[in-house]
Amino acid sequence: MDTLHFAQQSRPLPEGFVAALQDHFADRCSVAQAIREHHGRDESPYPPMLPDVVVFAQSIEDIQWVARHCHQHGVALIPYGVGSSLEGHVLAVQGGVSLDLSGMNQVLAIHAEDFTATVQAGVTRKQLNEALKDTGLFFPIDPGADASLGGMSATRASGTNAVRYGTMRENVMTLKVVLADGRVIETANRARKSSSGYDLTRLFVGSEGTLGIIAEVTVRLYPQPEAISAAVCNFPDLDSAVNSVIEIIQMGVPVARVEFMDTGAVRATNQYSHLNLRESPLLLFEFHGSATGVREHAEAVQQITHDHGGQDFSWAERPEDRSRLWTARHHAYFAGLQLRPGCRSSTTDVCVPISRLAECVGETAKDLDQASFPYTIVGHVGDGNFHVLMLLDPENPAEWEESETLNHRLVQRAIAMQGTCTGEHGIGLHKQEFMQAEHGEDALDVMRALKQALDPRNVLNPGKMLPPPSRV
Template sequence: MNHPSPAPELLQSSPRRELPHAMLEALRARFGERCSTALAVRQQHGRDESPFDVDPPDCVVYAQSNEEVAAVLTLAQQHGVPVIPYGAGSSLEGHLLAVQGGVSLDLSGMKQILRVNAEDLTVTVQAGVTRNQLNTEIRHQGLFFPIDPGADASIGGMAATRASGTNAVRYGTMRENVLGLTVVTASGEIIRTGSRARKSSAGYDLTRLFVGSEGTLGVITEVTLKLFPLPEAVSAAISFFPSIDAAVQATIQIIQMGVPIARCELLDANAIRAVNLHDRLGLREAPMLLMEFHGSQAGVAEQAQLVQEIARDLGGEDFEWATTPEARSRLWTARHHAYLSALQTRPGCRCVTTDTCVPISRLAESINESVREVEEAGLPYFIVGHVGDGNFHLGYLIDPAVPAERETAERLSAQMVQRALRLEGTCTGEHGIGLHKQGFLVDEAGEGAVALMRQLKLALDPRNIMNPGKIFAL
């Protein structure tokens, strides 16, 4: 189990495929100005939030319908050209990088909310709809979609990466909240999976196959989701702890006692320092739990009181309650800005970020050892975590001009992942595999399981045109 930096080797072993002139002319004829080879446009689509530098795609196509996506894939299949689906560009593991060249297929223009069924608590949207757009549209009906990965990601991208985020401890992940999909396959065929029913025993579960497939099996163009009623009462609270261990122990007790907390987020002192500078918040620079409670007025009050007692027993101090939307927004803005705020603490840096997820009882061990290792190494870092479900993120801030820092970050990242696997966890709770974690997928799932994944990939995409080079190498 030794994969300190799998991505560079994969980049070197992924030869680019030429985009034939005939295909480019066919795309221009079909899409006009929505087919671009401008360098600035290609560079925008050839970079995500990962630390990898890869040449941009050969062209970018902006699709506006299922039929247009199918037209692109039909041409790509004929010419053997890679297609990389693009949503909001917020990937952290290199999912969007054109490692073999090809076409970046931008679905951000597919922003229609197609059907809201308030009585059934479902909605069907095009893939380019973002989570904030969706919640703004359905709020007046007393509904909301709870999956919140932090970034204003597209729903299609969230489905493709099996996203989760701050509300997962109560509402689950995209896996539990996607009911059905419209997918364009590598051959250009438009298929539909699932239905609006809450359960089904009809055949293979193709919906779950495509959710989390990272664009390697087809292009998700429409998504049917579960919705939830807006809670009667919402209250947020923060509490500061003498150590990360105390904050994590409080989280473990909250979960083990069955408190139906909606969100339970950890920010370490470094993350707090960064958001203070970025948002001028004046928060105490100590490990902090940011919690949110949903339910009836009485239920929320009871949950909050119990959590406050648990936190105090573990040294939690300076409780601050936020019951108005404005006050809650202030606190959650700090959490959502943590990543970009941390980057600004070291101008010009890049972030090598790793997320792991372990059983809640092993969370303290996983975080404490990871903190000890990075502090011994001397790299700047920050921690944020959806600790209510055992998931946390550690970001190493490196100078891209100093290769030794990148090597140190990758070594620490590998140690953190290997620890999670020893503790019966996973190498990624929500980022996905992409380029960065392919070796770790083998460690976690085993050669036999990854070989089966390859067989599924080749059965659905025999020419390997769908986001090639991601999840595993062929």
């Protein structure tokens, strides 16, 4: 795929199709330019690709109605949450219908005694945790954006807590999914484990809207920790910081969060969030547990970081101080954008085995130091995942080409280290070309067979995830 010159190739809509939607949904169906533009772009560097029509769903029956009509007429159907994806997931590359699920925002059930909650797809992570605040429980998956649970399931999202609590893959128990032809299935029950049948839940988690439309999600919940403490530690260089993390993980110290920020990211965060962090590579830690356990774990981490040249190990124990630090970390993407006003970002991520992390980050930083544009690196380095934000002039195609070359080298480096082309952003449009190198053509054939079985008319988020076969 030529990602620089990728262009929308809309399918023609059958006569009367939009009128039928308007008759059924009335003011919840829009062809207004502004609405279509809003649903035709995300946080990726791609130009807008507008759907022909936007429908705002409020129920599973709404999803079914749209799915049946799109399936019958061969019209593209793109599920839309909050539009925070980074790899072009929600762009209407073939036009069609953008199905906005944000109105399906009810917390349907909280089973505190079972540590589960069931929500509609449009519920966001912050909304769920607000609903849980009086239960003593919380939902830990926290990508930087306040994403919807449906979107987080579809992209197999992760976040700063993944090193302790895992990703959406480990924390989704069951899904209610509308298939391409309008049928509804429930992928599992709420039992903590099952040996019954194929694991359909894991099939749809990470499928990016290409196999079915997630309508409801049941997730695991966790007790609020008795004690929480955060810490910041600066380092003289990038290698020292990353090697500290590797030793901490290998020593089995149970940190809840460990985040890396390079000097550029710290500088941007200081400016954007009005902090005064030392502008050198740093690690942000958080510890969960009993008061005694938190203190012991923090002391162990402090000793390890000191051995690697860590400086200014400082504590943030008050909730408001911790919140300020982690809010600033979650805003690192928007902070980075302010380093170059008017820019567009090409944001990429990889994940490698923890033993290869320092090597991968170090070689990537050397590559990026030669770039003609600014960049930042941040990472959930406790699980080997890091992100690169490349800040590009949207009027300069040469910078895009340069960023793509650097992205190719980064992904090739990660795959050679037995890593993956994306730890949490997903494939979307941007990472399709790396699927063959990572999975092999035989595995891709299996994925295509699943797509053909579940979506034979290729209406669900077409053009995403799977590259065309390379075999003749």
